[in-house]
Amino acid sequence: MLSRQLSRRRFIGQGSIGILALTIGTRTARSQQAPPAVADLITRQITPFNAEPPLPKLIENWITPVNSFFVRSHGTVPSLDAKELTLTVDGLVERSLTFRLAELLERFPAATTTATITCAGNRRAEFAAIKKVGGVQWDAGAIGNAEWQGVRLVDVLKLAGIKSGARHVWFEGQDEVTEKDNKFPFGGSIPLEKALDESLTGASLLATRMNGKPLTPDHGFPLRTIVPGFIGARSVKWLNRITVADRPSPNHFVADVYKVVPEENAELIAKTTPIYEFMLNSAICVPAAGATVAGHSLNVKGFALTNGTKGRKVQQIDVSADGGMTWKAAKVTSPVRDFCWVLWTADVPVTATTSSLLVRATDSSGEVQPEKCPWNYKGYQFNGWHKINVKQS
Amino acid sequence: MLSRQLSRRRFIGQGSIGILALTIGTRTARSQQAPPAVADLITRQITPFNAEPPLPKLIENWITPVNSFFVRSHGTVPSLDAKELTLTVDGLVERSLTFRLAELLERFPAATTTATITCAGNRRAEFAAIKKVGGVQWDAGAIGNAEWQGVRLVDVLKLAGIKSGARHVWFEGQDEVTEKDNKFPFGGSIPLEKALDESLTGASLLATRMNGKPLTPDHGFPLRTIVPGFIGARSVKWLNRITVADRPSPNHFVADVYKVVPEENAELIAKTTPIYEFMLNSAICVPAAGATVAGHSLNVKGFALTNGTKGRKVQQIDVSADGGMTWKAAKVTSPVRDFCWVLWTADVPVTATTSSLLVRATDSSGEVQPEKCPWNYKGYQFNGWHKINVKQS
Numbered sequence: 001m002l003s004r005q006l007s008r009r010r011f012i013g014q015g016s017i018g019i020l021a022l023t024i025g026t027r028t029a030r031s032q033q034a035p036p037a038v039a040d041l042i043t044r045q046i047t048p049f050n051a052e053p054p055l056p057k058l059i060e061n062w063i064t065p066v067n068s069f070f071v072r073s074h075g076t077v078p079s080l081d082a083k084e085l086t087l088t089v090d091g092l093v094e095r096s097l098t099f100r101l102a103e104l105l106e107r108f109p110a111a112t113t114t115a116t117i118t119c120a121g122n123r124r125a126e127f128a129a130i131k132k133v134g135g136v137q138w139d140a141g142a143i144g145n146a147e148w149q150g151v152r153l154v155d156v157l158k159l160a161g162i163k164s165g166a167r168h169v170w171f172e173g174q175d176e177v178t179e180k181d182n183k184f185p186f187g188g189s190i191p192l193e194k195a196l197d198e199s200l201t202g203a204s205l206l207a208t209r210m211n212g213k214p215l216t217p218d219h220g221f222p223l224r225t226i227v228p229g230f231i232g233a234r235s236v237k238w239l240n241r242i243t244v245a246d247r248p249s250p251n252h253f254v255a256d257v258y259k260v261v262p263e264e265n266a267e268l269i270a271k272t273t274p275i276y277e278f279m280l281n282s283a284i285c286v287p288a289a290g291a292t293v294a295g296h297s298l299n300v301k302g303f304a305l306t307n308g309t310k311g312r313k314v315q316q317i318d319v320s321a322d323g324g325m326t327w328k329a330a331k332v333t334s335p336v337r338d339f340c341w342v343l344w345t346a347d348v349p350v351t352a353t354t355s356s357l358l359v360r361a362t363d364s365s366g367e368v369q370p371e372k373c374p375w376n377y378k379g380y381q382f383n384g385w386h387k388i389n390v391k392q393s
Numbered sequence: 394m395l396s397r398q399l400s401r402r403r404f405i406g407q408g409s410i411g412i413l414a415l416t417i418g419t420r421t422a423r424s425q426q427a428p429p430a431v432a433d434l435i436t437r438q439i440t441p442f443n444a445e446p447p448l449p450k451l452i453e454n455w456i457t458p459v460n461s462f463f464v465r466s467h468g469t470v471p472s473l474d475a476k477e478l479t480l481t482v483d484g485l486v487e488r489s490l491t492f493r494l495a496e497l498l499e500r501f502p503a504a505t506t507t508a509t510i511t512c513a514g515n516r517r518a519e520f521a522a523i524k525k526v527g528g529v530q531w532d533a534g535a536i537g538n539a540e541w542q543g544v545r546l547v548d549v550l551k552l553a554g555i556k557s558g559a560r561h562v563w564f565e566g567q568d569e570v571t572e573k574d575n576k577f578p579f580g581g582s583i584p585l586e587k588a589l590d591e592s593l594t595g596a597s598l599l600a601t602r603m604n605g606k607p608l609t610p611d612h613g614f615p616l617r618t619i620v621p622g623f624i625g626a627r628s629v630k631w632l633n634r635i636t637v638a639d640r641p642s643p644n645h646f647v648a649d650v651y652k653v654v655p656e657e658n659a660e661l662i663a664k665t666t667p668i669y670e671f672m673l674n675s676a677i678c679v680p681a682a683g684a685t686v687a688g689h690s691l692n693v694k695g696f697a698l699t700n701g702t703k704g705r706k707v708q709q710i711d712v713s714a715d716g717g718m719t720w721k722a723a724k725v726t727s728p729v730r731d732f733c734w735v736l737w738t739a740d741v742p743v744t745a746t747t748s749s750l751l752v753r754a755t756d757s758s759g760e761v762q763p764e765k766c767p768w769n770y771k772g773y774q775f776n777g778w779h780k781i782n783v784k785q786s
Contacts, residue, residue: 106728109594110540112505147503152593198593200545201502212605335499 040068044136048073048177049218052141055285059303059343062334063114064144066210071218072119072142074186074253075177078238082214082222087206091170091243094161101222105208107159108151113205113228116305116341118143118278120231120258123382126373133379140283140386143303145341148226150207153242154196162192162244169195170249171225171236179252187251188236190227190276192244201338202228202310206239228339229308230276233258248274260376277308280369281383282317282344282361289388298350300330302386304361305341312338316362319346321354324371324385330359352392360385433461437529441466441570442611445534448678452696452736455727456507457537459603464611465512465535467579467646468570471631475607475615480599484563484636487554494615498601500552501544506598506621509698509734511536511671513624513651516775519766526772533676533779536696538734541619543600546635547589555585555637562588563642564618564629572645580644581629583620583669585637594731595621595703599632621732622701623669626651641667653769670701673762674776675710675737675754682781691743693723695779697754698734705731709755712739714747717764717778723752745785753778 041051052058053068060068082101090096099107119142127133136142157169171188190204197203205226208215215221220237227234233253248254259272282304287293300319306312313336318327330346348357360369373384434444445451446461453461475494483489492500512535520526529535550562566579583597590596598619601608608614613630620627626646641647652665675697680686693712699705706729711720723739741750753762766777 109730110505110507111593112503112542114503149505155593200504200548200591200593200596203593337502 040065041071042139042141044138048075049077050136052138054288055139055141055283055302056288058141058143059285059301062145062341062343063211064146066146066213066216066219069144069146069210069219070119070142072136072232073175073218075175077217078174078176079217080174080222080238085222085240087223087240087242089156089160089242089244091245092163092166093157093244094163097156097160101208104151104156104206104223108155110149111152111203111205112147112149113201113203113226114145114147114337115201115226115228115339116143116145117226117232117235118281118305120233120275120278120380123281123283123386124379126382126384127375127379130375133375133377135379140285142232143305143341146210147212148205148207149209149212150205150223150226152198153204153206153225154198156206156242157195157244160244162196165246166244167192168245168248170241170243170245170251170254171234171239172241172243172251173220173224173236174238174240177252184252185238186236186253187249188225188234189249189251189254189274190230190234194227194230194276199310204228229278229310231258231278234276257378258380259378260380261378263377275380278305279381279383280307280361280363280367281305282359282369283386284319284357284359284388287357287388287390290391292391292393293350293354294393296349296351297347298354298357299345300348300357300359301343301345302330302359303341303343304359306361306363307367308339309365310338311364313364314342314361315364315366317342317344317346318360318362319348320358321348321350321356323356324358327360354390354392356387356389358385358387433458434464435532435534437531441468442470443529445531447681448532448534448676448695449681451534451536452678452694455538455734455736456604457539459539459606459609459612462537462539462603462612463512463535465529465625466568466611468568470610471567471569472610473567473615473631478615478633480616480633480635482549482553482635482637484638485556485559486550486637487556490549490553494601497544497549497599497616501548503542504545504596504598505540505542506594506596506619507538507540507730508594508619508621508732509536509538510619510625510628511674511698513626513668513671513773516674516676516779517772519775519777520768520772523768526768526770528772533678535625536698536734539603540605541598541600542602542605543598543616543619545591546597546599546618547591549599549635550588550637553637555589558639559637560585560639561637561641563634563636563638563644563647564627564632565634565636565642565644566613566617566629567631567633570645577645578631579629579646580642581618581627582642582644582647582667583623583627587620587623587669592703597621622671622703624651624671627669650771651773652771653773654771656770668773671698672774672776673700673754673756673760674698675752675762676779677712677750677752677781680750680781680783683784684781685784685786686743686747687786689742689744690740691747691750692738693741693750693752694736694738695723695752696734696736697752699754699756700760701732702758703731704757706757707735707754708757708759710735710737710739711753711755712741713751714741714743714749716749717751720753747783747785749780749782751778751780
């Protein structure tokens with residue numbers, strides 16, 4: 001069954017009437033479809049579907065419209081009926097709970113948070129300068145900032161009652177990932193302490209709405225988690241199960257995938273802590289790479305974000321047009337919020353020898369983005385100074 | 394200057410084109426206008442404008458639409474330009490602050506709360522059975538429940554920095570109240586502890602939106618306080634000043650008006666604590682008073698709310714069709730939230746001798762609504778069992 005939400009979305013973008021999804025059960029097999037009609041995204045992979053906006057588009061708004069919000073999928077995009085969704089809460093809880101979506105929204109107070117979601121693999125393509133890594137070759141656009149609405153995870157967990165010994169909270173989606181002939185849903189996991197955060201900006205949400213509208217299928221309709229400050233992989237889409245446990249989830253995407261390791265070594269990977277928080281980072285979005293520069297001054301724009309530690313602020317953003325010999329401080333043009341990016345602008349002096357632009361951010365703890373990012377086997381958390389090459393007219 | 398918001402609202406209700414507001418500075422003198430065109434409200438007073446919905450209309454929705462939300466004014470309804478609004482924070486603070494509205498919304502994270510606002514004088518008309526009191530003669534409709542959005546008071550106070558000795562937070566509006574030839578704005582005041590509440594349901598807001606849309610002029614456009622659990626008089630409309638102090642506000646509506654006293658005695662009033670929290674209460678809204686009953690069973694509907702203590706829930710709602718000899722438990726049909734009313738329904742057995750219907754609520758602490766409410770001079774906090782008379786067919 002093709003949900004109304006899915007079909008509506010498909011037909012908005014580029015008037016692509018005639019694209020119909022072949023569905024298996026309640027799931028849409030993206031591999032048997034044309035790529036979705038999303039106007040503002042560059043497709044990085046068709047199956048599973050992964051796409052990011054062009055960088056100048058990305059920073060047009062502090063709140064990223066859904067049409068220019070990156071999409072990260074690991075499997076099918078399930079086509080779900082909100083009326084039929086059930087969410088189960090089980091594991092190390094005093095009482096297991098099952099909610100229909102309407103019950104969930106009625107039982108708990110509404111909560112809103114603005115949070116930036118970024119893929120741990122954002123800027124992965126830049127590792128190629130050292131040594132190319134596998135995976136989706138993201139430019140710097142696998143990031144977006146949205147207003148999410150739903151209920152708080154902590155309220156649901158409190159009703160279930162946390163048993164002693166609990167340390168982690170697992171999330172499971174309803175997509176279908178195929179990995180070495182196994183089929184299973186995407187899963188995430190966060191430490192219990194994070195899940196119990198009750199603060200306005202830090203509370204994790206079970207979200208049903210993005211920027212005031214129901215989630216689109218690509219972003220997890222009808223229900224997903226939002227974990228402020230954590231890599232996007234922990235904000236699990238198409239959520240239907242929350243499990244409280246004494247250890248991180250054994251799901252492939254917690255146990256094996258999102259880890260910073262020097263090589264493919266099962267023993268080493270098993271011992272490595274999963275990535276949770278995102279990192280201090282920044283990127284130049286305007287002008288676009290390869291732009292022609294002329295004159296004595298150039299307006300440069302981009303984004304910056306701190307790591308996922310509560311209370312960290314972007315303290316300074318520096319832009320250089322001479323390879324890092326001199327730096328010009330950028331001005332923040334957006335709101336400043338915990339767990340949200342900032343947008344910035346700088347008018348930078350350029351000369352006839354300017355061939356690239358660089359940016360680096362400093363946070364309120366004094367941490368500075370490193371010039372070089374150490375290579376890692378799976379290509380995560382690239383946060384070296386962002387460089388774009390430009391041409392002279 | 395007549396704001397666009399004000400004129401749009403005026404012209405919606407009953408097509409009353411031609412009603413123009415005479416304005417003095419940035420204020421609209423309601424006395425020189427026809428009453429506003431609000432379709433779903435019964436006007437209790439034209440100047441200042443006070444109106445409540447018919448009770449069957451009141452409980453059509455758990456979230457009260459703005460058109461059936463009671464209006465309580467004490468003076469003019471100012472016609473304000475959101476771009477020109479400034480909010481000043483001063484008094485016992487480390488640093489006085491002044492914000493334009495856009496700055497306020499950009500500086501602090503967005504926060505949403507659903508909260509019931511009720512006038513301390515709601516059900517005042519029922520005191521007449523003992524001895525009539527002055528003031529607006531409210532039926533039980535001076536209550537409503539809305540989703541408010543804005544920023545948290547606590548975040549603004551933290552930025553200003555609270556000095557030692559601070560105990561209360563004052564709010565001042567921009568309306569013009571005339572009292573014994575004095576002209577002054579309406580003011581409210583809440584204890585500091587309440588103002589610093591950071592919880593999801595308990596945090597006070599500086600609100601700009603009601604049910605997803607900008608506040609209407611009657612409800613405080615562009616900025617008002619929302620204090621969950623407190624009488625409506627503490628949720629000050631048309632806000633432009635917050636003052637931190639060691640005592641409650643000296644404003645007339647804190648110092649003199651909203652107090653439960655047995656007589657008009659200045660010394661006694663000065664010594665009496667202002668009313669802050671609302672009280673355990675309930676009312677029958679369907680059928681309407683005077684309705685004709687027939688048959689053996691009658692469907693009765695209404696609302697109930699606990700007092701403003703955090704965590705209190707409505708435990709039980711009892712309806713009687715025989716003067717209180719037997720009671721039927723009602724069923725709650727709405728979400729249950731801190732600081733929000735619940736809606737309820739009950740099918741009650743009726744006989745040929747049924748001449749009235751009664752309701753009473755019990756909260757989770759075991760407190761039961763009293764059969765009779767003691768009379769007080771200013772007619773506040775009436776919360777005796779709600780009774781409506783009905784006729785036999």
